[in-house]
Amino acid sequence: xxxFITLAAxxxxxxxxxxxxxxxxxxxxxxxxxxxxxxxxxxxxxxPEVPANALDQLEYSGTYVRERGDGIERVRLNAEDDSWxxxxxxxxxxxxTYTRMxxxxxxxxxxxxGEPAYFSVANGSIYRLDSIETPPDQITVTAQYRRDASxxxxxxxxxxxTPQEQxxxxxxxxxxxxxxxxxxxxxxxxxx
Numbered sequence: 001x002x003x004f005i006t007l008a009a010x011x012x013x014x015x016x017x018x019x020x021x022x023x024x025x026x027x028x029x030x031x032x033x034x035x036x037x038x039x040x041x042x043x044x045x046x047x048p049e050v051p052a053n054a055l056d057q058l059e060y061s062g063t064y065v066r067e068r069g070d071g072i073e074r075v076r077l078n079a080e081d082d083s084w085x086x087x088x089x090x091x092x093x094x095x096x097t098y099t100r101m102x103x104x105x106x107x108x109x110x111x112x113x114g115e116p117a118y119f120s121v122a123n124g125s126i127y128r129l130d131s132i133e134t135p136p137d138q139i140t141v142t143a144q145y146r147r148d149a150s151x152x153x154x155x156x157x158x159x160x161x162t163p164q165e166q167x168x169x170x171x172x173x174x175x176x177x178x179x180x181x182x183x184x185x186x187x188x189x190x191x192x
Contacts, residue, residue, distance in 0.1 A: 065148045
């Protein structure tokens with residue numbers, strides 16, 4: 001039994017002794033590794049510009065989405081009464097009214113997910129800015145909220161602004177929809 005205990009205690013020491021043939025850190029040669037760096041092709045998709053007088057010039061009412069690592073954020077804007085609604089990826093909803101900034105290109109929300117937020121408005125997108133001092137045209141793709149095609153916010157629109165919406169109005173049957181205010185001439189009877 002003593003022999004077994006002696007062997008069990010000596011085995012780890014033997015393993016450590018075998019690892020003793022190492023080179024000190026000071027004598028090692030650093031060899032750089034070649035790594036492929038993936039370049040983002042930002043030229044493939046131009047960001048919509050923030051026009052002068054965007055808040056008067058564009059029909060920006062609607063829902064905008066941005067994908068995050070934990071889900072999708074939604075911001076709904078209503079230009080008629082300057083209201084907003086924000087839905088976090090976990091489903092928490094906050095709302096209030098925004099302030100149109102003096103440059104007529106940005107919106108200010110006093111309490112957006114617990115802090116002030118500033119957005120530039122473009123055709124089909126809004127961009128969250130870093131601070132109140134950030135110029136309205138200093139936009140990035142990572143701060144872009146795109147108009148949600150699945151929920152265009154028709155109840156908030158005064159006329160639509162995206163090319164798809166304009167095409168839809170131009171090609172729709174004039175007897176069905178007169179404008180984005182959606183006046184309906186006839187409603188089909190429900191089928192039993």
